[in-house]
Amino acid sequence: MCQQIAEGTRWTRCNHFQRHLVVAILDCNNPRCSRSYVHPTGCRDRSCIQNFGPEIQRDIDSVNEFCFACRAAQERAARGSTLR
Ligand SMILES: [Zn+2]
Ligand SMILES: [Zn+2]
Ligand SMILES: [Zn+2]
Incomplete structure (x- = not known):
């Protein structure tokens, strides 16, 4: 299946990738x-592959930090997760 090639930032502390754009x-x-x-255009066969394969991630820069999602999760954990 086809794959999207994306450029973005690599957060090296958690190794997550923040996509900027699909190039x-x-x-x-x-x-x-x-x-x-x-x-073929107009093919209605539902057995054809519909989705992209795993994204190819191209690092255009890297930051020695945790990504926003990981930092938010850490803050939530630090505050305690008793509140729902
Ligand atoms: Zn394909
Ligand atoms: Zn098809
Ligand atoms: Zn992360």
């Missing part, structure tokens, strides 16, 4: 993949 699509050249250029 390209890597085509799998599979006519059974509805994302591919070679897939």
Whole structure:
């Protein structure tokens, strides 16, 4: 299946990737993949692959920190999670 190539920031403390934008699509050249250029337009076959494969992550910069989601989770844990 096709894969999206994304550029973004690597948060090296938690190794998470923050996507900025999708720069390209890597085509799998599979006519059974509805994302591919070679897939026939107007094909209604539901067994064709509909989704992108795992994203290819291209680091354009890196930060020696935890990402926003991880920091928020750490703050929630530090405050105690008794409140719902
Ligand atoms: Zn594909
Ligand atoms: Zn199809
Ligand atoms: Zn993270």
